Amino acid sequence: MNRSKKPIKKRVLSTFVIILLLTAVVLIRTPDTDRDDMHDKYGNQYSGFFHGESGLKIHYRDQGKQDGRPVVLLHGSSGSLHVFEPLIEQIGGGYRFISYDHPGHGLTGPHPTNDYSYAGYAQALDLVRSKLHVEHFILIGHSMGGWIAWRYAVDHPEAVDALILISASGMPARNEDPIPKLSLGQQLMQTGFGRWLSEYTMPRSMIEGSTQAAIYNDDIVTDELVDQFWELMRYPGNRQAFSIRSQLGRDSDLAHLANSIEVPTLLIWGDKDTFVLPSAASTFSERIQQSEIVLLPDVGHLPMLEAPVDTKAAIEQFLDSNLGSGSNP
Numbered sequence: 001m002n003r004s005k006k007p008i009k010k011r012v013l014s015t016f017v018i019i020l021l022l023t024a025v026v027l028i029r030t031p032d033t034d035r036d037d038m039h040d041k042y043g044n045q046y047s048g049f050f051h052g053e054s055g056l057k058i059h060y061r062d063q064g065k066q067d068g069r070p071v072v073l074l075h076g077s078s079g080s081l082h083v084f085e086p087l088i089e090q091i092g093g094g095y096r097f098i099s100y101d102h103p104g105h106g107l108t109g110p111h112p113t114n115d116y117s118y119a120g121y122a123q124a125l126d127l128v129r130s131k132l133h134v135e136h137f138i139l140i141g142h143s144m145g146g147w148i149a150w151r152y153a154v155d156h157p158e159a160v161d162a163l164i165l166i167s168a169s170g171m172p173a174r175n176e177d178p179i180p181k182l183s184l185g186q187q188l189m190q191t192g193f194g195r196w197l198s199e200y201t202m203p204r205s206m207i208e209g210s211t212q213a214a215i216y217n218d219d220i221v222t223d224e225l226v227d228q229f230w231e232l233m234r235y236p237g238n239r240q241a242f243s244i245r246s247q248l249g250r251d252s253d254l255a256h257l258a259n260s261i262e263v264p265t266l267l268i269w270g271d272k273d274t275f276v277l278p279s280a281a282s283t284f285s286e287r288i289q290q291s292e293i294v295l296l297p298d299v300g301h302l303p304m305l306e307a308p309v310d311t312k313a314a315i316e317q318f319l320d321s322n323l324g325s326g327s328n329p
Helices: 001-027 036-041 081-092 118-132 144-157 184-188 192-198 206-215 223-233 236-243 251-258 277-289 308-322
Strands: 047-051 057-064 071-074 095-098 137-144 162-165 265-270 291-296
Touching: 001 137, 036 223, 047 118, 057 081, 057 118, 071 081, 071 118, 071 144, 081 095, 081 137, 081 308, 095 118, 118 144, 137 144, 144 162, 144 251, 162 308, 192 236, 206 223, 223 236, 265 277, 265 308, 277 291, 291 308
Parallel strands: 071 095, 071 137, 137 162, 162 265, 265 291
Antiparallel strands: 047 057, 057 095
16 A cells, blocks of 8 residues: 555655746746847947848948958857957958857847758858858957868868967867866756756856856956856847757867868967867867967967957967958958
8 A cells, every 4th residue: 555655656746846946947037138139239330130041140240441351250159249349459450350140149149940060150151251242361260160260261261361260179189188177057058957947047147157267367257248148148049059059069070171271370279278278279280281379378268358469469470471461462
C-alpha cells in the first residue's frame, strides 16, 4: 500500500517544482525592449536599414569620407556596431567607415530563417556590400566578427584589400592554453535550461558581470555601456538568436583555410584577454603569411573600447605601411 503511493507523491512533487520554477520565471521575467525606443536611442544621422529579397533586414551606419577607401567593421557576439564608435572617432581621416549590426544583434533583429552560421552572417555582409556598391575594402572584425572576417577573406580574396583581426575567434586551442574563463552568462548558456531561461529573463546584473569579465579596466564599464549591451540584447528576437547562437561553434576544424589568406593582416590582442586567449594571435600568424601581431598591455577582450588610441595607432601604422593613405587607389 505504501509503495503504491510513492509514484503519486513523486508526480505531485515534480508538478510542484515545475509550477514553482514557472512562477519564478514569471516573477523575474525581463521584457523585450521597445523597437521604436531603441531606434530613437541607438540610431543616429548615419543610420539606415537595408532589406534583402529573403526578408533579411540590416541596420547599418555609413560615415566618414564618402569617396575614401571603404573600411567595413564587424562586431562580436552580443555586441553591436556601437563598439567601434570610439575607434572610428580616433581614426577619422580619409576613410569611409561602414559598420552594421549582425543578424540577431543590435537594431537588426533576428535572421528571417534563424541562420546564425557563417553562411548567415556572410549573407548579411553580401547585402551591405551590394546595397552600398562596395567592391574593394579593408575588413576589420572583432571576436565573432573576426571569425566572419577571416572566413570572408578566404572566400572573397578579390574584395579584401587588408584584414584586421581584433581578438578574433575560429582557431583551435593550443596545447599549452589554459581553459578560457567563462562569464556567468556563458556558463548559463552551456545548459538547455539556461538557454531556455535566457529567452525570458536577462537581469542587468548578469550583463554587467559579463562586461566586467571581458574588459580588464573596470573604469571602462560605465552604466551607459552596460545599459547599451543590456537593452540591445533585449531587442525583440535577439535573445532567441543568442540562445541558438550559443549552441554553434566557430568551425575551428576549418582553421587550415586561413593558410590561403594572402592580403596584409594585422592581429591585435589585449594581453589580458581571457575570452579569446592572446596565444590565438600566434596561431593565426602561423597560418597567414603576411601577418603581424600587436599585443596591447593591460587590455582585455575589447581593445577598441579599452584602448582606442593605441588600437588606432596600430591600425594606422599598418595601413600606411601596406596601403598608403585613406584615399581610394
